[in-house]
Amino acid sequence: MSTFTRAARADINRCLSADAHSTWQVLGAWRRELGLRAVLVYRLGRLLQAWRTRALLWPLLPFGWLLYGLGVLLVRKGYGIHLSLTADIGAGFWVGHFGGVEVVNCRLGERCSVGQQTRVGRHDEPDGPQVGDGVWIGAHARIFGPAKIGTGATIAPGARVSRNVPDHALVAGDPGRVIFRNYDNTRILPR
Amino acid sequence: MWSELRADARLYSALRWPGRSSALRRAFIWVRSRGLLILTVQRLLHRYLVRRQQRGWTVETIALRILFVFAPRFIILLAKSDVAASTVIGSGVYLSDGGHLILGPQSIGRGCVIHARVTIGVRAGEEVLPVVCDEVWIGPDSVIYGNVSLGHGATVLPGSVLSMSVAPRTVVGGNPAIIVRRDFDNRQLRHTLATDIDRESLTAR
Numbered sequence: 001m002s003t004f005t006r007a008a009r010a011d012i013n014r015c016l017s018a019d020a021h022s023t024w025q026v027l028g029a030w031r032r033e034l035g036l037r038a039v040l041v042y043r044l045g046r047l048l049q050a051w052r053t054r055a056l057l058w059p060l061l062p063f064g065w066l067l068y069g070l071g072v073l074l075v076r077k078g079y080g081i082h083l084s085l086t087a088d089i090g091a092g093f094w095v096g097h098f099g100g101v102e103v104v105n106c107r108l109g110e111r112c113s114v115g116q117q118t119r120v121g122r123h124d125e126p127d128g129p130q131v132g133d134g135v136w137i138g139a140h141a142r143i144f145g146p147a148k149i150g151t152g153a154t155i156a157p158g159a160r161v162s163r164n165v166p167d168h169a170l171v172a173g174d175p176g177r178v179i180f181r182n183y184d185n186t187r188i189l190p191r
Numbered sequence: 192m193w194s195e196l197r198a199d200a201r202l203y204s205a206l207r208w209p210g211r212s213s214a215l216r217r218a219f220i221w222v223r224s225r226g227l228l229i230l231t232v233q234r235l236l237h238r239y240l241v242r243r244q245q246r247g248w249t250v251e252t253i254a255l256r257i258l259f260v261f262a263p264r265f266i267i268l269l270a271k272s273d274v275a276a277s278t279v280i281g282s283g284v285y286l287s288d289g290g291h292l293i294l295g296p297q298s299i300g301r302g303c304v305i306h307a308r309v310t311i312g313v314r315a316g317e318e319v320l321p322v323v324c325d326e327v328w329i330g331p332d333s334v335i336y337g338n339v340s341l342g343h344g345a346t347v348l349p350g351s352v353l354s355m356s357v358a359p360r361t362v363v364g365g366n367p368a369i370i371v372r373r374d375f376d377n378r379q380l381r382h383t384l385a386t387d388i389d390r391e392s393l394t395a396r
Binding site: 079080099115116139140157174188 | 267268271272273290291293310315316334336352365366367
């Protein structure tokens, strides 16, 4: 439970403007940010997976999975954001826009951001990319294969990445090339 | 606004049913085409922004404000598209029925054709919006961002990632985008719903 609340709190915090937040601000973020809904539905799924080992909570599971199923239906069909439970997404994940987002069979660190039409990992590859902390992935980017993306790296919009990326690098193009070795992406990271 | 919408409907029916345009088909096209629906909603919301500035609260702006609450969500569910209400769109524009359009340019000129899964927006961390001039053709899966202007009659090939300005009547393509050909007339392209051109015919003089 504690990992769930910590992760969900971090996700909501990324969508809020100030650090101090009231319930109204959280509800406003829920109404405004469709990506936040997708992330929270994903967190619910991971929570239910963790509850499998705790027999006392088993009576709650059918209701939980029903809620998760309805949420996933809305998020995938309605908003086109597909965050698979096979992906291991760190706390503070931010989905910028809706439509065509697919995160499958991969590991993402904390405070990652993705844009629309982004694909991270493939369905037919069990060992997907390992993405570090604080990585910004632009719109229409694709990350495939067993690539390791370093901490604080930036994937430019439209880039295709299937190789390792060093820390704090900026990658762009098809195939992805390192444009800057030392690019500070804290300016463009939301919050 | 109404004349612009009429021009849109005429363009859509000409593209979807070439040579068989009639008043009845044009009336039904609003039900059958998601792209035209996106465009109609955007024009209404843009009208709200303009009228709100000009005249303040009137019956019209209140009605449009209520539309502002529901319509964008409906468009997202239907077509996964978001076209900024502040964008000035010229008459007779075609937006793809395939959806997944995230468009936030300053303006889109008249006679533009924009295919599915296109993103036009700001560069992250900046605030200058791109400008799309008249009669531009943008292929599917393209991304256009930053302080960029697409000249009159420019062509953006499918799958391009563009962050530089394009001169009039120029073809750009690739990731990152480079100039493929200068002085190309894209009228043929804009008059069909083809999503790609034969690239060899482009480079051959």
